[in-house]
Amino acid sequence: MKSFQKTIKIAKISEFNPVIFLRGLVGTGIGCNLHVYTGSQSYVHLSTVGTGFSIVKALKRAELNQKILESLLYTVKFEEVDEEPVIRAGKCSTLFEIVSPQSMEYQEQFHFLCSRLFSAGVPCHMIVKVSPVAIGYDYYEDDTLGMKSKSPISSQLQKLEIKEELDLFMDSAFEVTFGVFITANSDYQLKRWASIALSYLTSTYNINGVHSQCIQYDGKRAIGAFNRVMAGGHLNSSVITSKNLAAYFQIPAIGPLEPRVEIDFPTPELGQNGIKLGNVLAPDNDVMGDAIFDPCSIFEHIAIWGATGTGKSTLLKRMIIELHNNAGLRLIIFDLHDEYREIISHLNGEIGKDITIINPILQKFSVNPLELFTQDAVSRDIAVAERTENFISLLKQVFILGEIQESRVRAGIYSLYNSGTPTIEDLVKVLLSQKIDNLSGKLMKFTRGFYGNIFNVKSSSLPFDKLETTTTIFELGRLPTGMRCFFVSVFLILWWDYKRRNRPSEATPHVMVLDEFHHYSGLSVINKMLSEARKYKEGLICSHQGPNQVTSNNVLDNLVRNTATKIIFRQEQASDKHTVSTALGGLSKEQAAYLSVMDVGEAIVKLKGVKTAFRIRTDDFQAGTPIDDDQVRQIVLNDQMITSIEQLSDDEIRFLKAVYEHPRSRVADVSKNLKIRNLDGYALFNGLKQRGALIEETVKHGVGRPKNILSLSVQAHRVLDLGRRSESAHHGGTEHIEMGRSIADILEADGWNCLIEDGCDVKAERDGFIIAIEVETGKAKTRSHLIKNLERDSWADIIIVVCPNKVDKQEIEKIIARNNIGNVFVITYGTVESIMDLIP
Structure with missing residues (x-):
């Protein structure tokens, strides 16, 4: 017999009655596996197996079984998945619960067990396999004996004295396998987590002070047991009624699986001109149209709040692309985690001219936190006073600064401006002369070595005028966290002075994206920008997890009051939900509660000119091909x-x-x-x-x-005025191009006609025989593109893959074998000269 398994993933539940569901299985005669994973990313699967004398019949039966499951899950939102659940960790231990036939009242025990394991961080696969069984005096065909025999399950039921209970309650019986598979990467972790799982299992299913039997497997035996159960077989099974089984078979609401809630938010009429934030949602989640944002309101600022993983960064990336491409605005993005390179290929324009990436590890540039942009005597006095207070605000944000220290720093900076433009080193010398050793010692690191080259200079080398007319990404992910915040704070102080050097009427429209805004919220310059940046056509996008990450009530009030657009993703803290409710003009109790259960990508939006908040679902973002470090190094910043x-x-x-x-x-x-x-x-x-x-x-x-x-x-x-040589972008950059040309040179010397970048990296043809050559430099993050390239090259008589070394060669050969791709040869850079030996 052949078998085929179909699996669906549970996304949302409104309600689930296990007794009704189980009786539905009995009525249709199908079994299923409930699979719950309680790791860092929890999920719930239901699978069913179809059998038949051929794989086609097995598939049809599995598809029919799946439709039956879906019809029984009418209160559950689900999606079909291609991959079956597997155990990926190196070590595994299994606990098989011998399910007790004693009467157990349904009290959401399984949900409670899953929640405890999830909260404790125990990564385990929980499987409840159920199969309805024949009862009473049903008979089945015995091909071996050529006669009908009484069902062995019926005999087991009678032996366990369950038959009378079935008659009494008109209930149904199931063969049940209940296993908990704990995974870990070390013996110590495995032993610890298995101990926790066993204690939770024991306490959850303790009946009248007695726990039923538990069997434990370890190592390969545990993994084998997992595979056997997932494939449709029972192991260490028991037979119990559906009433008792309801205590073991439940769909738990853990991790990303939340109760399905319908909530009433208005669906307003929006304009048609602007950039798309997503789709407006009706209470029943039907799409009511596009959510359009007017980019002209960007200068009245945007607040975006959302917990990690709720879709905040995805929306930011799409907004940046739309504002750059369709609204013609230029932006500065502070990329604290080096994640925005993937938007570059989506931006219109040329890198180095319209788009700039600045990375302190890859490029040399400098910023002086004390440099002034004005030299006019009257204006300079005002600028000195403002810069002094802004710099002290920066120091208080980064270091602990007492009142006495603050007054001495203020006096020291004023004295330094009397003799020109000071540097941090000049300030350190003044502080040392005043015996402020603690602060001067902390500032000393900004005067030496790598950090000194950036911050301890007389004049900044960053071309602020160029940054204002390009979309610029500051990649700061390779710096320590404290240094990232220090740099951004310094830049904001300098940028605000730069923007105000001219009259507001002469200002160039520009947008500043402040991801993780709470890191800079304590700066006095932030309050100024929130209040006054609109006059200078500078828009702020302030994004962070929740409003109450901003610890200053004054700044938070300013943020709420001075952001005309607010976009709120899921919020779980009560204080955050209260602030959000107030910021949106007052939500009902039900609407405020809904903030905790919103899906990933779902948000509540309040736009300028729209009286009420409404729900949207944001669009997904498809990452583009990121440029490599060599291309970033080519971007010249200095004058x-x-x-x-x-x-x-x-x-x-x-x-x-x-x-x-x-x-x-x-x-x-x-x-x-x-x-x-x-x-x-x-x-x-x-x-x-x-x-x-x-x-x-x-x-x-x-x-x-x-x-x-x-x-x-x-x-x-x-x-x-030279024409640029056309080269396609590759993960490997120049190395990729260089190797392709070298291979072409070798083949052309032997009489082959070669074309570079004509359907593959190198295409060689002679006497009707065609070779496709792919160069793998190993600089791509994954090998997924390789399979696509090889499948695309199927038109060639043979395919040759060239890679840097033997390790890469072995990895690529395994990928080729696993995907069953023929006529492919793999060689290394060191054996390129012998490429002719592969050609028949």
């Missing part, structure tokens, strides 16, 4: 960047043109082509690289050591 050909000497122009005409050249190669000394070539190279005209990259090139090759920057192409 020494070459902007015209007049800034170049004749020798420099010749050097750049030689690099353009001879791709993949080293400095020594260019020097040789120009017939100049290597010493002079390196001098020209260093000057051009420093001024942002040249890029040097280290790439592997078959056998031997890597080499450093040169290429022109985007700016150099523009200045010299």
Whole structure:
């Protein structure tokens, strides 16, 4: 007999009566597995197995069984899944509960057990497998004996004296397997979690002070038991009535599975012009139209609140793309977790010109927290006073600053401005002279080494005028948390002064995205920006988990009062729900309670000009292909960047043109082509690289050591008016392109016609025989794209995959074998020269 399993995932429940459901199974004669996982991401599955003499019949039976299950789950929202639940951890232990036939009143015991395990963080798979059994004097066909025999299950029922109970209550009987499979990565964790699970199991199903028998398996035997039960077999089973089984078979509301609630929020009429936030939802979750946001109201600011994992970041990414592409606005995004690179490919424009990425690890730039943008005497006095207070506010945000220290710091900064533009090192010297050793010691780290290069300078190298006309992502995820906040705080102080250097009527429209806003909410400049930034056409998007993360009541009141648009995802804290209710103009008790049970991607929105709040479901975000670090390094930020050909000497122009005409050249190669000394070539190279005209990259090139090759920057192409060589973007960057060209050179020398990037990385053809070559540099995060590429290359007679080393080769060969892809050969960079040996 063949078997086939179909599985559905439970998404939401409004109510679930296990007795009615189980009797429905008896009426239809099908069994099912209830599978609950209580790890960090909990979920609930129901599966059913169909059997037949062929896989086709088994599949049809499984599909029929699935439809029956779905019809019995009319109060449950579910979705079909392709993958069956599996155990992925290295170690496993199993507890089989020998379910007691004694009478047990249904009191949501299973729900209670799952909730306790989930709260305790015990990662385990709980399986309740149920199969209705024949009772009384039913007979079944015995092909072996050629006669009808009494059902063995019936005999077991009579032996357990359950038959009378069935007659008494007109109940049904089930064969039941109840297993708890605990997973861990170490023996210590496994033993600890198994002990916790056993204690919870014992206390939950304790009947009249007596717990039924429990059998434990470990290791491979436990995993084998899991696979057997999931495939449809029973193990250590018992036979009990549906009434007693109801205490074991329940759909628990744990983790992301929440009670299904319908709540009445108005569905207002919205405009048609603007950017889409998502879909407006009716009380029954029907889509009523698009939720349109007017980008003109962005300068009256937006507050976005939502717990982690509720869809807040997804909405932010979509909003950034829409504001940049469709509203023509430019933004600054502080990326504290290096997650916004994936939006770059969705943004219109050219990297380095319309889109900028700034990463302190990859690029050199500097900001002076004490630098002023105005030099006019009267204006400067005002600016000094404001900058002093803003900087003290920054210090209080980062360090503990007493009143005496604060007054001395204030006096010290004022004295320093009398002699020009001070630096942090100048301030440290003043504090040391006043014996404020504690604070000066803390500030000292900003004057030396890596941090000193960024913060301890006379003038900032960041081109603020350029940042105002590009969409800029500050990637700060590789910095320590405290340093990220310090940098953002410094930048906000400088940016606010920069924006006010001109009259409001001359201001350039711009948007600042402040993710994890609560980190900066204590800055005095934030209060100023919330109140006054609108005049200077600066919009703020303030995003964080909940309003009460802002500890200052004054700032929180200012945030609520000065944000015309509010978007609220799920909120679970009572204090947050109270603040949200007030901010939205007053929610009913039911509406406020609903804030705790909203789905991922579901939000309550209050727009400017719309009287009432309404519900939306935001759209998903599909991440684009992120650019690599080499491309980020190419973005030149400082003012020494070459902007015209007049800034170049004749020798420099010749050097750049030689690099353009001879791709993949080293400095020594260019020097040789120009017939100049290597010493002079390196001098020209260093000057051009420093001024942002040249890029040097280290790439592997078959056998031997890597080499450093040169290429022109985007700016150099523009200045010299040279056509850019078209190269497709790849995860591997220059290394990918270099290896593809090397392979093409080898094949062309043997008479093959080669095309690069024509349906594959390299396409080679000779006498009607076609080879598709894919280069795998190993720089992509996953190998998922490889399978797609190989399936796409099925038109070729053979496919060759080239990868860096033997480890990659073994991994790729396993992937190819697992996906049953034929006519594919895998070689390493070191064996590229022997590629001809693979060709028949």
